[in-house]
Each structure stands twice: as C-alpha cells, then as structure tokens.
Amino acid sequence: MSFLFDGKEITADTGQSIGAALIAAGYRSWRTTRHGGAPRGIFCGIGICFDCLVVVNGRPNQRACLTEACDGDEVSTQEGAGHA
Amino acid sequence: MVGAACAYYCAEAGLRVGVVERGAVASGTTSAGEGNILVSDKEPGPELDLALLSLRLWTSLGERVGDGFELDAKGGVVAARTPDALAGLTSLAAEQRTRGVTAEVVDPTELEPRLTRDVAGGVYYPQDMQVQPMLAAASLLRHARSLGATVHTGTSVLEFRHSKGRITGVRTTAGELQAQWVINAAGTWGGEIAELAGAPVPVLPRRGFILVTEPLPPLMIRHKVYSADYVANVASSDASLETSVVVEGTRAGTVLIGASRERVGFDRTMSLPVLRKLAAQAVDLFPFLKDVNLLRSYLGFRPYCPDHLPVIGPDPRVPGLVHACGHEGAGIGLAAATGHLIAQSLTGTTPDLDLSPFRPDRFAAEVVS
Numbered sequence: 043m044s045f046l047f048d049g050k051e052i053t054a055d056t057g058q059s060i061g062a063a064l065i066a067a068g069y070r071s072w073r074t075t076r077h078g079g080a081p082r083g084i085f086c087g088i089g090i091c092f093d094c095l096v097v098v099n100g101r102p103n104q105r106a107c108l109t110e111a112c113d114g115d116e117v118s119t120q121e122g123a124g125h126a
Numbered sequence: 127m128v129g130a131a132c133a134y135y136c137a138e139a140g141l142r143v144g145v146v147e148r149g150a151v152a153s154g155t156t157s158a159g160e161g162n163i164l165v166s167d168k169e170p171g172p173e174l175d176l177a178l179l180s181l182r183l184w185t186s187l188g189e190r191v192g193d194g195f196e197l198d199a200k201g202g203v204v205a206a207r208t209p210d211a212l213a214g215l216t217s218l219a220a221e222q223r224t225r226g227v228t229a230e231v232v233d234p235t236e237l238e239p240r241l242t243r244d245v246a247g248g249v250y251y252p253q254d255m256q257v258q259p260m261l262a263a264a265s266l267l268r269h270a271r272s273l274g275a276t277v278h279t280g281t282s283v284l285e286f287r288h289s290k291g292r293i294t295g296v297r298t299t300a301g302e303l304q305a306q307w308v309i310n311a312a313g314t315w316g317g318e319i320a321e322l323a324g325a326p327v328p329v330l331p332r333r334g335f336i337l338v339t340e341p342l343p344p345l346m347i348r349h350k351v352y353s354a355d356y357v358a359n360v361a362s363s364d365a366s367l368e369t370s371v372v373v374e375g376t377r378a379g380t381v382l383i384g385a386s387r388e389r390v391g392f393d394r395t396m397s398l399p400v401l402r403k404l405a406a407q408a409v410d411l412f413p414f415l416k417d418v419n420l421l422r423s424y425l426g427f428r429p430y431c432p433d434h435l436p437v438i439g440p441d442p443r444v445p446g447l448v449h450a451c452g453h454e455g456a457g458i459g460l461a462a463a464t465g466h467l468i469a470q471s472l473t474g475t476t477p478d479l480d481l482s483p484f485r486p487d488r489f490a491a492e493v494v495s
Contacts, residue, residue, distance in 0.1 A: 122343075123342055
C-alpha cells in the first residue's frame, strides 16, 4: 500500500498512521507554523497537541499521528493555517 | 475577573488591597468563557446601564494598562433568521438606542460575507468588544500589585472575623488577614462565601459549553455573530438545556462557538448532545464551518441570581461585607464597572450608578435559604 507525499510515493503498512509512515520514510517535519513559518512534525504523537497537521486529499489540519494511511491518499505539506 | 477589577480600582483609589484566590489567577469562570464585553445582548435596565459604564472603563483600561490583553473592539452582529425574530430584534435595538447603545439595522451578510444567506436581517452593534480574560485578570492584578496590593493564590477563606458587629478580616489557609472591608468576588462560588459571612445571596451555577475550532486565516469571521434568540435565552430561567449560537474569531485564529446554558449544578461531565447541537447551529449560521475541525471544547459555570442581576455593593446585614458577584455570563464585560463602583462606594464617593438594583438584601428569604 502506498500514498503520495508532496508527489513522492511513501509505502505504508495496513493500519499505520500517515505520521508513522512519514517518520519511517525519514521525514521529520511536514508543516510550517502560521506566524513564524517554523517546521513542525510529530510532537505528542497521540492526537492532543495538533502539531503534526497535514493536508490529506485536499483537507487541511488533519493530525498525521491519528490519520490512518489509505492506499492512494494524496498527502501534502501544510503551510500556515492550511485554509486558502 | 471581577475580583481582579475590584483589586485594580481599589488600589488605584489608594486603598490597601489583599487578594485571596483559592486557585490560580483566572482559574474559575474567568478562564471558562469567551471574554465578552457586550451591550447588544442586554435589555434596557440596570444591567445595560452597568454594561455601558463598563464599556467606557474597559476602553480606558485598554489605553492606560496597555494592550496586553487583546482588547478588540470588533463589534457585534445579531442575525435574525425570520421576519418575526427581526421585528423583535429591531424593536429591542430601538429601546437600546434610547439608553445610549449604538445599534444599526443592517444586512448582516454585508458585514459577514460568509454568513448564511438565509437571514431576514440583522442589527450591528459597533460597541461590542472582546478581551482575552485570563490576560486581562493577570494584567489588572499586576498593575494592582505595582500599587502595593498583595495577591495570595492557592489560599482559601475559612472563616470571617467579627468584632463589635463588624467584619474585621478573614482567616485563610495561609493565616489571618485583617481588613476594614471584605469583598466577596468569588463568582459562581459567591453564594458559599456569603453564607460563610452570614449574609446569604442566591448565586447559582449555570453550565455553559464552548467549542474551539482549528485556527483559520484572518477575517473569515469578523465580528461577534449571534442569532437573535440568544438575548431571549440569556434572560430565561429555564432549567433545561438552551443553546443559541454565538460565533466569533479570536486573535489566535481559532473560532469560538458558544453558548449553551443548563442548570445542572457543578457537573463537569462532557455532554456530546450539547456539543453536537452547538456545532449544528454554528454550521447553520456559517455553512463553511462544516468543513472545519474542532480542536476541543471547554465548559464553565456562570454565576446567576434568580433575577439575572449581579450583587454589587456593601451588605447592610453584615457591616464590612461587600459583594461583587453573580454576573452570570457577563462577568468579564461587567467587571470594570463593578470594580469601579465598589472602589467608589468604599472611598465615600457617590457611585456613578445607582447600586440599589444590585443590592445584596433584595432577595426574599425563601430564595436564599
């Protein structure tokens, strides 16, 4: 199973979160903060901190640590608030 | 918040002030609301007069104490969904104007481009403001301390001290505090403190939930926006759940969605049906919210009295006791005027407003027992 992250193919196990798959593929950050543009990735890893936000299939602000990877997902880096 | 405002204005008036706080600064209802400073939701009467005075004082606090608490004169937009609701709203607005409120009948979708098109009309209240109440409480206390006030956090009042028919201070978990006056600014817990002092006032908790969305870009929601039935709910005494949606952005980008009201005592249980109803009403008002995530919810207990007016001023039943509590969901907004009026009455100045509608001994005996 695999999904696309910023156009690159990432393989994932069934039931694995997008965050875990990205970490396994060597990524540490996939979001920039709204005000400082600083990089962010997994922090708490359990859905509380809302730091690991990512755009999944066009929908911003999805928590990578909780969102299960699905075959064919299109995942992309989130810049700022993620809403146009 | 009310206690912090009392401390600030009393210290400014030259009084020596000690603040006793059971928890941390702003740990009660102050941190459990939206930071409303509203005139729009008040019907003509003593509470509206208090709100108008408070509005002027908050503006002046913003200038004097500095903008460390996100004071935002964003204005309020009340949307009426039906012609009947609009008729009620415009007649309320006309009455409010006679008391000094600025209220303009508008097409609310011009002020709020993302509002549902399914509205009959609305009224714009440019005087409505918002503040970050935790920062405001901390800021006013910091200022009071710079004028010599002491702040005792993590300290509870255990007992009132009396001598010759007058209160002379309190015994606290951290020792004795002597005082010529003791101000009961315990918010939703003001009834307990009043009982302890021997002069009960019927302050009861009304639970309210607020939802917090993910941060959105600026200007998605520009004002404090609510539906016209909010005013009716604020004035209601019904024990059962009432929700009338209030939606607004914050400087942090999150959108706050209130406000439910239920009389369930001090029950902190999360209630999914209440949250679902609030969310549905918010989406009804702003359809774009249906694709926005919620980050969290929180709840608080609004201190209400049976006649929905706060209790402000010296208590004739127990000399030395002064009340400043029972502001229901308007405590942040009314805090400045409350603190100012308390300071005036303690320094022998004629208060800017007649305090008799707020007098502590106005309740019938059976209500307070």
